[in-house]
Amino acid sequence: MMLTPLPLDLRAALSRAECDLYSNLVTRATGRAVRSELELLLNDMPGQRLAVLDFSHVGVLDFSCADEIVAQLLLRFGAGLPAHAPASETPSYFMFRGLAEAHLEALEPVLERHGLALVVECVDGSMQLVGMVDPDEQSAWQLVLTSGGGDVQAIAQFGADDTRDLHARLVALARRRLVIQTSAGFHPLKHH
């Protein structure tokens, strides 16, 4: 399952929203302005979408900006929500890349506060789930990643999980937009 990824450079969005003098995502007002820029781009993309938010060129990310950009974006597009939250009708998927350790320090408390989770591509290319995820969700997500995706039976071969339990957990992950569900099964988020 391939969705055409929409790359969104946060530094470029900051330049458009405010000015190109700065590379730091700080203050709520800046966060709101940058999020508005991102929302314009996302709303221009009809149907299912996979947005890849790139923090590679961002210096400082503070708690307020992390909340305004990342948490509010996920909440508005219904991605990464707590498992009990109603799922959005048109799935929007988000991946995050270029997040340094310092960025994650600001981001993780924000995600926890809202019960959110997201998929991060680390600098070394490996993938990671960040935010509020329980160990069952974590292991099921890891299986999808390791297997490369497929139907439940195919994915289950990469672990010791009961197929019925695994299916329920994969559906829950798909509702949280942390994996993609299609008629062919469950697939990891990928942007290349």
Place this chain on the structure above:
Amino acid sequence: MTTILTVPNSLDDVSFESLLQPLAELPAGSKVVLDARHTRWSSPYGLIGLLTLAQARGDRPHFIPPEDADTVSYWARTGFFRHAEPLVEYARPVPTRFKSGDSNVFLEITPIAKTEDVQYVVSHIQERSAVIMETLGFPARSAVGFSVVLSESCQNIIEHAGGPGWVAVQTYNWTKRLGRRVVVIAVSDSGIGFRRSLEQRNAQIVSDRWDDGAALEAAVLRGTSRFTDPGRGQGLAGIRKYMGRWGAKFTIRSGTARIAIKPEGDDDQPLIKHMPQFPGSQYQMIIPQAVAP
């Protein structure tokens, strides 16, 4: 009637209080003279506290500058005289033109009134942040945390103060109290303060024991914000986290109370109530040199 307020010889967050009690007792319309002739040293908290005091008075009090030439020179390098110029009437000429170059002044006194000011402060200090943290024996990667602390504390002026304020960052050797080098961040405004800010959208919060101290406890310890959005109130929690990691001390004075988040071994009181009324909020973060394990 004119009252002379003598600025202490050594002006810091503690001695600054000596100015506030007589100020609180003054009848309306009284004139004030701030006499700093014998002041030889000031922390950043003391300097921006004086600016806040003058700003809150709004009547351009007379200001007698320090007599000591080194002190005058240092205060000029922090930008104090330049920022005080529209707020006070100097009793004699002082160097109001900005002269930078003091290695102890990591961030000169900088006004904070809008988002762009916070962006400026964070960008301006970004390169120095690594130097600051390394000076204290922390890894260079702590520099981002330092910038985040600075950003979040300045933002509180914009988000909650209802008026402009100032920030300053300096380093000095805190021999008397700690025997170590420290970096001090001071942020001050003369706005509405925590209690009135929280009352704006939390009518139910007001109870018999509601006062400035309760407001500080609610905001600093429980993350209560005047906004209903659960994402709010994270800035102070974040600052506390970094303070804990660095063994630093964090105090906020607002109205008639002061709360302290302090490292182990610090015998300061966690909450002081019934202090003299002073407008707005005054933050101070003291980050000490790391002790080798």
